[in-house]
Amino acid sequence: MGNENTHWLERLMENPWMLLILGIVVPTISYTVWGVYDVLSLPVAPLP
């Protein structure tokens, strides 16, 4: 860790806390937040 010459993917894979954060944040934004936004942004039915 902390070696400037180490590839960034290796540094990421060696960082379990960052992997945990990404594993929670990415699905929360792309699934939960998007889904809630989609439901809340539905227009009101005109019922013609």
Next chain:
Amino acid sequence: MSFMIPEKDWFKAPDKGEKSWIAIGFIWCLVLFFSMPIWHIYGKQNSSSESYRVKPEDFSARVMKFVETNSIGKDGNTPIVQPKPGGHAYVMGGGYIWYPILKLKKGNEYILHISSTDYQHGFSLQGEAGINMNFQILPGYDHVLKITPTTSGTFNIVCNEFCGARHHVMTGKILVED
């Protein structure tokens, strides 16, 4: 040992062979991704629908008005309603019934609104020629489908989402005439 800690600087950039497999995998992802909209358009198996927010009491009032203005008879206690070809038709799930019974003309397009006034229901349309179309119906949402009946006959609607003690008797009908 179930796993081993690799030596430092274990990451190696993919070589030519690995890059080829990554490329094949990525192209296959794209094929599967685009096959979904292509199948939606040309497969003729997925329905296009729209959803809107609606208060259950507003939807219920609209259904009652629809029944009042288009009713042509009764089947038991359930009104049979004939909407104008090209017009809007309403079906409401609630109280363990799909209400009212619709009478449609074959070959005409209708805009069908389905909603629930109480719980989540499964609108399952079943009929001859192996027709079996299923939609999740939720209270508070107007589910809008454009439908064109292509076969005449009687199509039964059952609820296929467990909704309570009398879920098993929750049925309805769509009649299609030539």
